[in-house]
Amino acid sequence: MDIHNPTYVEGHGLLKGKSVLVTAAAGAGIGYAAALKAIEEGCRALVVSDIHEGRLTDAVNSLKEKTGLRNIYGKTCNVAVEEDVQALVNFAEDALGGVDVLINNAGLGTSKLLIEMEDAEWMKVLDVTLNGTMRMTRYMMKVMKARGQGGVIVNNASVLGWRAQKEQSHYAAAKAGVMALTRCAALEAAEFGVRINAVSPSLCVHPMLKKSAPEALLQELEGREAYGRGAEAWEVANVMMFLASDYASYLTGENIACSSQQA
Known part of the structure; x- marks a missing residue:
């Protein structure tokens, strides 16, 4: 494969027979991309x-049309609201007959110098990106523990949890928190097979980013990547599928x- 111009990789049945829940999947x-990949990897049902x-209705219809899978369901959710989180997980449990895989993708980012940032903007980004991931993880852990059949949770973090970038202090702090949350929650969840x-x-360059980010900034960021380009959304989703699959049975x-960024 040409790493500079990659060819789309078809599914290999990594999630055959699994049920999957993906948050923030309608963009x-x-x-x-993760929802589409889960289907291509053989999942039996999806929320x-x-x-x-x-936008959610459009996404469900699009996924059904592209894949032919009929067991696809949509449920609105604001991960900043605990009641929404519990309602989503309960809905997915009923619709899927139990959630095997949760992919926490919901996040929010803006660009602002810290010295100009108000508390409200800082808190909004952290409440969706970090606290939302925590809420979904916490309640899904409770449900998976009670069911007693194990499960997998995959969180979407960011290299900004490690690396510095101007105007991203709130987003970077949130993603660093997602990394720490993942490590600590994994130790607890291992006790009941999750x-x-x-x-x-x-x-990761996708239409929404191209619409919101200045072209000069995108070119600058792409210039930092070893491949001279950003990742395709499906390339990130492929890594999620690996972690969700039994190939990653000893990883927690x-x-x-998922980066080619140079140090």
């Missing part, structure tokens, strides 16, 4: 969530950087 980024009801890992993309509390 054009990693969440939707996707998003905060935008109309694995928890994280994926940390560096630059780990964080895999």
